Amino acid sequence: MMALQPLFAAWFADLMDLGGLLLVIPLMLPVVGLLLALIVRGRSLGRFALALLLLGLTSAAAITAAVATGDQALHYQLGGWAPPLGVALKADGLSAVMLLTTAVVLLGVGIYAQRGFQVPAGLPETRRSLAFWTLLCGIWGGINTVFLGQDLFTLFVALELLTFSAVPLVALDGRPETLAAALRYLLFALLGSVLYLLGAVLFYGTYGTLDIALLADLIAGADALPPAVPVAAALMTVGLLAKTALFPLHLWLPPAHAGAPPAASAVLSALVVKASFFLILRIWFDLMPALLTLTAAQVLGALGAAAILFGNLVALRQTRLKLLIAYSTLAQIGYLFLIFPLAAGGSSVAITAGALQVVSHACAKAAMFMAAGLIAAALGHDQIRGLGGIGRALPLTVLAFGLAGLSLIGLPPSGGYLVKTLLSAEAIGTGQWWWYLVVQVGGLLTAAYLFFVLSQALSASPQPTIPREHPRLVQQLVVLALALCALLLGLLPLSAVDLLEIGRPAAADSGAASALLADAWSLDKLWSGLWPVLIVAALVIAVRYRQQRKPVEPEGIKPTAAPGRALDQLDSLLRQWPVGGLLLLVLVAALVQTMLVGR
Amino acid sequence: MSGTTLFGLCAAALVGLGLYGLICQPGALRKILAFNLIGSGVFLLFGVIAQRGGGVLALAGTGADGDPVPQALVITGLVVAFAATAIAVTLLVRLAETSARGTLEGDEPAPPAPAGERRP
Amino acid sequence: MTSALVVDAALVLLVLGLALWITAARAAYGAAVGFVAYGLLLTLIWVRLAAVDVAMTEAALGSGLTGLLLLGAAARLAPYEAAEHQRRPGLGLRVLVGVLCAAIAAGLAAVVLLLPDPAPSQALAVAAHLPATGLGNPVTGVLMAYRAVDTLLESVVLVPALIGVWSLSTEMGWGGRPGFLTPWRSGSALPLLARVLPPFGILVGIHLVWAGADDPGGKFQGAAVLAAMWILVMVAGLREPPRVSDRLMRFLLVVGPLCFIGIGAAGIRLAGAFLAYPEAYAKPLIIAIEVGLTISVTAVLGLLLAGPPVPEPQYQRQSRRRS
Amino acid sequence: MSLALDLFTIVAVTLGAIFFLAGTVGLLRFPDTLTRLHALTKADNLGLGLVVLGLLPQATAPFGWIGLIAVWLLALLSGATVGQLLAEAVRPPEWDQARTPDASPVGHPNAPEASSHD
């Protein structure tokens, strides 16, 4: 074993020397895997995918190392043709970190899913096994291409690869409600991609290229804004918002993410929605940074804030664990959009916060969905009310769930804490205190439902819980490891945060984020973050104590019945297809308006 | 007004019509049809842009064909749209066979089911 | 050129009328028939836009195979359609959506009218570099050389789509044969058609692939025709669709993209970049990839239409019922 | 010579167009599906044939001729079989029952119940 280590180190160094060519590996490895999975022996599919994921992790690490040591973005021109004729790839710090996160999360999911998607003895292959492993490769390929692609049309194809791979995973169980959820997801995602494509077409019609860097130069260099640009930007943004499921375009997300098998839910919630978000970042901060008017940024921020409040409140009302986690995803997506009003002034701190949020939420949410899967498999259901005793039966799993939850709340030392520190500092610093309030309230609401779930899980049940299906230790450990990734993200050296800024155009305030984070560890700061959460914890315990006294109420936490019911009604209204469609159109019109008027 | 402009306006109208159908038609098959309408509108717009871009060729005297880049991309897009339609249609047929409905409206969140990692 | 404008205006009016019908028709079947006609008219428009390659793809895929898919689905879904109409959104909502859609269409129309003149274009650059690829058809040049990665990813995208379709089978059905195209045999006309048409179709398909390097045509158009012929043969009951677990078929499904990636990777050594071709061998290599892709795309398109596999007994029953 | 060829084109294409008109009128005016089918298959094949004939002098190479004629032949072939197919699908069930009692009458797309929701 020791002899292998220098060998590996040498190989790794060779990999780093490849330079731009290195980017072809994450692009092609998943695709080759997807194709070979169809002809590999069905029984060894799981192990084959795992080997591939390990290779992918190595290449992602090599790219990250190359970007970090070179202190500049990696570029590659496919086929040797330079844009605008050809297609370019680029990995800046942001892409490198995203590639690495994707590889880590997928590796975790891959290990976790070995059991659920193995082929039982005596069969050559099964439907579930083939579909899961191939589609996992498809998702991986799509995401990697999104992170690396520099051409708007290549990115469209990547988004479609992602959609086509993600949708069947939702329907893998074949129950009517998951089929309906998958169809809903597919149609809404297709609407999103066709709007995105329309925007790309308008860009080509105006500037004659689809390359992001060239377009950025052309847009920045033009004196007058051609009318096609705001329309295209609005269409692309809204199309991608529909795929990201930002409130109020979230109608597909709860049933799809709650209905998929846990391993698939983890990937969908942790990674797939982030790909379209990443493209929104690229569009607004790389393609046309000058176009992000104050009003447009405030609109996006307001949607994010609404997502945080609405998602968390509706999560409080849920009675099923997986639906609760799905609504929590809805809320966590909201944080990603708070960065638009905060970064509109040209600061890079908010973007760094957004990237950190992507990473920490990816690890935490993957851990939570997989923990929920283990709990549901053990209990035979995922009713929150019926979780009593599971803490004793599956202590590691419940621990992992709780630790991941701490990151969502934003307690130190988690990645979520970094995100909240940066967002709060930026909000105060730019005089937009209302976003600060949203961040704080969102964290407390998250704390409320997580403590509720945990207090249920840790309570004793009348009869001892005997797990129907005991999870393998390795599954529990993987879940715990991902939760720890999210929790310990804050302990990474600050140079890791600076990595995110490599290759970004707005490097005027480089290092600002790490400077802010450097003094995030003073005792009074830690305490000021902690005491409200403790109060919420006390409140939840008190409410639960009262509820146990009168155990008739079947619902989740209900502060008062009437507002809760109104919230449910609003939720079901927003999840109606025509309403969602109407809101989508309104958003397109509003964004065009803000860009035309705001200038 | 030239024919090319006319087609461009037609493309815009197709996108609008398709959006309306996709949002307001209750039947899922009608939504799929509407998606194809939007898609064809977008492709047509790209074709118009290709044709306009061919102007430089005509000036250079090398022919009256359009800009080949958008044309190639439209071909790619058509294939992708076909694949999307195929998945959507199959999903819909399966949904109809298992739950006897062909619409997406009025979905409730999935009822409490013994979910979890069901093993084969 | 006023007579040309008359033709264009007629085409536009017809297309819009059909689009209106597709959106507003009460029965989905009628709308699907309208879509077939709509695809045909779009083909004509593509010819008017001097995009013959696209016209071929539209004729084969957009109108032909998509129409087949939609008509088949409409027939299967007809029994469930009656309940749909009650679920129409209220009048107020519809008016609101209509107004917004009209506004978006109007905005797009304005953008179209205001597109820059002279239009930006890559046409000259494509033409200037075409000799390096050895090809004569600029569209093929874009697809196979300059933007090869898009074509590669697109041929790959078809695979998860197919797996998605397959995954909608039941656990029991896995290993069986796809069940959407069970043979239909009540007269003699269909088997006759399925015997007479494919030879011509295969000829046309191969011709399109072969000619695609220098003239309009190419693998997607050719593959769509070949897939259509395969489907015809399956529907008529002359050949059964292959089992999902069929090894040979699995291999054919992936041989094209794998061959593409292989040649692309060889390009790193031989031509200095992934997906680059050494100039002396560019054309033969591109044709080799095209042939591989044709095989794979044909298989995928045919199987996408053939639907998810069903258990053997059910397949037999379905076939027998109609014979 | 070219004038004569142009004249030939004009005459043939005009005749073809008239056949298309006739087919359309038949499709609209004839009383039931089978007679409409009759009008359609006859008229459009002749119409297309005449148009192709008329275009032959305008086509350039021998390849152009082959292409045009191949289009017509293929259209003839598929038109003929399509007519047969549709006729099999729409003929009244009594005809089937008179010959083969076991033929299923439900597979009848043009039956009133199938079109009642139009």
Added chain:
Amino acid sequence: MTAFLLGAAAFILGTVALGLVRILRGPGNADRMLAAQLLGTGGVAALLLLGVATGVGSVSEVGLLLALLAAFGSVAFVTGAGRASEAPAADSAAGTQGAARSEPE
């Protein structure tokens, strides 16, 4: 000559488009299919006329494709007709369940 060919194309398109009234009126799906079929042949004729008139190459190959695939609408029609007749029988139990479910909540 060009003007004549274009005019003829417009005329043929116009006439077969009149036939599209059959798509609107039906009464049966077979009649709709007939209209689409007529439009198919007329479309091929118009396509050839357009191609020769405007000098766009390879139009006859597009025509070949259209003629090849013209039959497919009708093939789908006849096979679909067989399916439509069997679906309610197979799913009649599910159908009543669906009717109950489709009531507005």
